[in-house]
Amino acid sequence: MSEVRDVVALVGSLRKESLNRKMAMALRAMAPQSLKLEIVEIGGLPLYNQDLDATPPPAATAFKDRVRKADAVLFVTPEYNRSVPGALKNAIDVGSRPKGDSAWSGKPCAIVSVSPGAIGAFGANHHLRQSLVFLDMPAMQQPEAYIGGADKLFDAQGNLTSDSTRSFMNKFLAAFVTWIDHNAVHAA
Numbered sequence: 001m002s003e004v005r006d007v008v009a010l011v012g013s014l015r016k017e018s019l020n021r022k023m024a025m026a027l028r029a030m031a032p033q034s035l036k037l038e039i040v041e042i043g044g045l046p047l048y049n050q051d052l053d054a055t056p057p058p059a060a061t062a063f064k065d066r067v068r069k070a071d072a073v074l075f076v077t078p079e080y081n082r083s084v085p086g087a088l089k090n091a092i093d094v095g096s097r098p099k100g101d102s103a104w105s106g107k108p109c110a111i112v113s114v115s116p117g118a119i120g121a122f123g124a125n126h127h128l129r130q131s132l133v134f135l136d137m138p139a140m141q142q143p144e145a146y147i148g149g150a151d152k153l154f155d156a157q158g159n160l161t162s163d164s165t166r167s168f169m170n171k172f173l174a175a176f177v178t179w180i181d182h183n184a185v186h187a188a
């Protein structure tokens with residue numbers, strides 16, 4: 001039995017009816033007992049400005065502190081213009097600086113990309129992986145989660161209604177638990 005892992009979930013969309021937020025909430029609800037997901041908001045973070053490295057805005061410091069405390073990070077993101085939405089990239093940049101004081105280093109992570117489109121935000125998923133290499137975050141490789149046709153997956157209350165997606169996401173979460181456990185020493 002794994003110990004309980006504290007996971008920060010970052011949603012790449014800021015809109016209220018976001019499909020990605022619905023997915024993050026569904027994952028939080030269906031996660032195994034050994035995985036505690038908290039959706040940490042990124043919409044209020046100031047735009048990263050290197051001039052402020054010596055005196056970071058309080059919101060940036062609080063965000064970094066929360067990430068540092070976590071055992072792992074789950075990214076749930078749409079694709080904007082075949083890449084990572086600016087809000088999520090900004091959160092990544094905020095958490096990474098000043099140089100040598102990144103909150104991300106060594107944190108195991110996983111990515112779920114969600115889109116109404118057919119290719120499930122593949123482009124954002126893989127652009128994000130490029131940053132994760134530089135940030136030294138071990139990113140789960142399999143299963144890959146490109147969730148397409150997402151406008152058909154939730155009911156009006158935001159419940160995930162697709163049995164096949166639910167079953168796939170259960171496997172994804174189980175693999176994530178193993179991934180976090182496997183990389184836990186590095187994260188400590």
Ligand SMILES: Cc1cc2nc3c(=O)[nH]c(=O)nc-3n(C[C@H](O)[C@H](O)[C@H](O)COP(=O)(O)O)c2cc1C
Pocket residue numbers: 013014015017018019020021078079080081082083114115116117118120121
């Ligand atoms: C600025 C912008 C760019 C977008 N670019 C893409 C894209 O490259 N690929 C894609 O599949 N969908 C794209 N979309 C459509 C989004 O996938 C769709 O709006 C989705 O619902 C956004 O995620 P959300 O529901 O979590 O907000 C774009 C939407 C916006 C607003």
